Amino acid sequence: MLFRTPFNGYAVKFSPFEEGRIAVATSQNFGIIGNGRQHVLQMGPQGLVEVAAFDTKDGLYDCCWSEENENILVSACGDGSIKVWDVQAPAQANPLRSFQEHQREVYAINWNVTRRNLFLSASWDDSIKLWDINAPQSLATFKEHTYCVYAAVWNPAHADVFVSASGDCSVKVWDLRQQRSTLSIAAHNYEVLCTDWCKYNDCVIATGSVDKSIKIWDVRSPTREVTTLLGHTYAVRRVLFSPHAESIVASCSYDMTVRLWDVAAPEDALLRLWDHHTEFAVGLDFSTLTEGLLASAGWDETVHVWNQNTDPRAA
Amino acid sequence: MSGRAAPPKPWERRGGATGSTTTPLGPSTAGDGAPKPWEQPQGAVASTSGALSRDPPSRPWERAGTTYSSPAGTAYSNSYSANSGQYGGAGSYGGGGYGTGGSMYGSGYGAGSAYGSGYGAGSSIYGRPAYGVGGLGGVGGYNSYGAGASYGAGGMYGSRCGGGLYGGSGMYGGGGYGGGLGGMYGSPMGAPYGAIGGPMGPNGPFDPNDPNAPPQPPSAWQAMLRGISGIVHFFGRLSFLVDENAHAVHFFISALLQLLDRAGSLYGELARFVLRMLGYKPKPKEMAAQSAKAADSTSAQGPDFLGSFSAPLHEHRQPAPLQLVSWPAGQ
Numbered sequence: 191m192l193f194r195t196p197f198n199g200y201a202v203k204f205s206p207f208e209e210g211r212i213a214v215a216t217s218q219n220f221g222i223i224g225n226g227r228q229h230v231l232q233m234g235p236q237g238l239v240e241v242a243a244f245d246t247k248d249g250l251y252d253c254c255w256s257e258e259n260e261n262i263l264v265s266a267c268g269d270g271s272i273k274v275w276d277v278q279a280p281a282q283a284n285p286l287r288s289f290q291e292h293q294r295e296v297y298a299i300n301w302n303v304t305r306r307n308l309f310l311s312a313s314w315d316d317s318i319k320l321w322d323i324n325a326p327q328s329l330a331t332f333k334e335h336t337y338c339v340y341a342a343v344w345n346p347a348h349a350d351v352f353v354s355a356s357g358d359c360s361v362k363v364w365d366l367r368q369q370r371s372t373l374s375i376a377a378h379n380y381e382v383l384c385t386d387w388c389k390y391n392d393c394v395i396a397t398g399s400v401d402k403s404i405k406i407w408d409v410r411s412p413t414r415e416v417t418t419l420l421g422h423t424y425a426v427r428r429v430l431f432s433p434h435a436e437s438i439v440a441s442c443s444y445d446m447t448v449r450l451w452d453v454a455a456p457e458d459a460l461l462r463l464w465d466h467h468t469e470f471a472v473g474l475d476f477s478t479l480t481e482g483l484l485a486s487a488g489w490d491e492t493v494h495v496w497n498q499n500t501d502p503r504a505a
Numbered sequence: 506m507s508g509r510a511a512p513p514k515p516w517e518r519r520g521g522a523t524g525s526t527t528t529p530l531g532p533s534t535a536g537d538g539a540p541k542p543w544e545q546p547q548g549a550v551a552s553t554s555g556a557l558s559r560d561p562p563s564r565p566w567e568r569a570g571t572t573y574s575s576p577a578g579t580a581y582s583n584s585y586s587a588n589s590g591q592y593g594g595a596g597s598y599g600g601g602g603y604g605t606g607g608s609m610y611g612s613g614y615g616a617g618s619a620y621g622s623g624y625g626a627g628s629s630i631y632g633r634p635a636y637g638v639g640g641l642g643g644v645g646g647y648n649s650y651g652a653g654a655s656y657g658a659g660g661m662y663g664s665r666c667g668g669g670l671y672g673g674s675g676m677y678g679g680g681g682y683g684g685g686l687g688g689m690y691g692s693p694m695g696a697p698y699g700a701i702g703g704p705m706g707p708n709g710p711f712d713p714n715d716p717n718a719p720p721q722p723p724s725a726w727q728a729m730l731r732g733i734s735g736i737v738h739f740f741g742r743l744s745f746l747v748d749e750n751a752h753a754v755h756f757f758i759s760a761l762l763q764l765l766d767r768a769g770s771l772y773g774e775l776a777r778f779v780l781r782m783l784g785y786k787p788k789p790k791e792m793a794a795q796s797a798k799a800a801d802s803t804s805a806q807g808p809d810f811l812g813s814f815s816a817p818l819h820e821h822r823q824p825a826p827l828q829l830v831s832w833p834a835g836q
Contacts, residue, residue: 391540
């Protein structure tokens with residue numbers, strides 16, 4: 191299924207509550223300058239239909255559904271703010287809240303699936319902030335990275351643990367109970383743009399980098415990566431472990447492709463390659479509710495939702 | 506904010522992640538049994554290798570001149586004062602801190618040329634790392650650089666790499682304002698700075714930290730703008746040619762007309778012909794006059810002032826030209 195957005199897509203996320211509901215964060219002019227728009231789409235028999243759309247004064251780089259309330263959605267905004275939207279509320283009530291603490295662009299946002307009032311924001315001001323949706327200010331700031339932080343992701347098994355990926359080429363593992371990061375991995379030789387936890391093994395992370403590779407790490411033996419997945423021809427923008435299978439990883443890249451990998455077969459890891467985007471593919475998500483359903487968004491102003499066994503263009 | 510509980514995640518349904526002691530991902534067995542980072546005692550920060558001792562890359566908005574908008578707003582002085590020897594009155598920029606809104610700009614400058622109050626604002630318009638665009642160069646600071654040359658738009662210091670859309674060159678030209686720069690800062694380096702400004706090439710001011718370095722290649726933005734400029738130039742040429750051709754046609758036609766219209770009667774004849782074609786029959790005056798003359802000479806009626814009017818009555822002499830004039834009617 192295809193949906194055309196007026197701006198360039200940056201992120202796409204499936205709702206954890208409602209099947210087929212999708213949030214899409216977009217930015218005008220490729221996010222360099224201009225406005226942003228947060229779309230909420232619903233899959234139906236006639237394709238993707240827009241349920242709601244919210245405009246912002248700066249580009250949106252990421253979005254994330256609340257795990258607590260099916261109507262709440264947060265967006266990471268280019269002006270350093272985090273916008274909270276209520277899909278059901280009338281337009282004048284939105285944004286519900288705007289958290290303005292970051293000094294620079296907020297680039298990633300991630301909701302805690304266990305402690306469902308908490309979420310993280312990663313920003314280009316080198317810091318990660320911990321937020322409670324009900325608190326007026328951030329609860330904590332994690333500032334150890336020496337360059338932009340491009341991703342921060344909660345461990346699905348430990349509500350206190352998260353991993354962050356930064357442009358200083360490192361990946362850090364943090365524990366809310368400790369003052370400083372508990373692990374720092376010099377993961378790549380170039381900027382690390384994305385990371386994700388394996389959903390079935392609480393010690394495994396995947397990282398994607400500007401060096402075009404995806405690496406799989408075991409945080410208990412961080413000196414060496416477990417596997418390296420090569421194949422992308424430009425920087426890897428997003429990497430995700432499947433919520434349904436332990437060894438399945440999806441990635442999207444500035445080479446405009448979306449790829450599906452099987453980490454357990456390192457010599458023949460590439461399972462699928464989709465080249466339906468005609469510009470940078472930067473948004474990607476697995477549906478947790480429907481196995482095999484994928485969504486991607488790109489700078490070609492399209493959002494695709496498809497089953498991994500079909501062609502996105504045909505669906 | 507309350508709602509129904511989220512459906513359990515697939516890995517929760519299957520009792521996934523919680524207690525993994527094995528590493529099912531193929532070759533990684535190295536970590537088995539090792540403590541997980543979050544299980545280690547506090548303070549024991551594990552770090553692999555020395556990778557973090559590496560110098561972090563400079564941010565695009567720092568690379569592009571380092572000048573505008575640091576979050577703190579006062580962080581400039583360090584980077585520039587370090588070079589003060591080389592750059593003359595480096596206090597010139599940076600000393601006092603630009604973006605700090607209204608702070609005076611440097612000790613060397615004398616009275617309150619508070620400039621560039623616009624710098625720190627709106628961080629979002631300055632480039633973003635993902636593209637390496639290098640920033641739009643900053644918009645602020647058009648009020649008075651001391652002498653009040655108010656050419657504002659930006660990045661004058663511009664981006665040493667010319668990365669700024671405005672700051673860099675092609676548009677305002679290195680030479681163009683290069684001359685002005687020196688005086689403007691009132692720095693001791695004024696004269697040489699301005700002098701160098703001339704041949705500075707297409708990439709804007711040189712790197713203030715390394716004046717001898719070659720100019721950096723144009724950024725993607727500049728390349729694109731230059732491409733567009735080429736296209737616009739081409740069409741400009743095209744329309745110039747069209748215009749020029751129109752002029753030529755005009756001159757040629759008017760010359761032709763003048764040639765054909767030596768007697769000045771061309772238009773009159775033409776108009777008569779056209780009117781004739783349209784069916785309007787003007788009284789043929791001169792024919793009448795001719796025939797009147799003819800009548801005079803033949804019938805010797807003496808000067809007849811009404812001759813011209815009575816001429817058509819002389820049917821014995823039908824003047825040939827009349828036939829010609831009545832040609833469209835036949836015969």
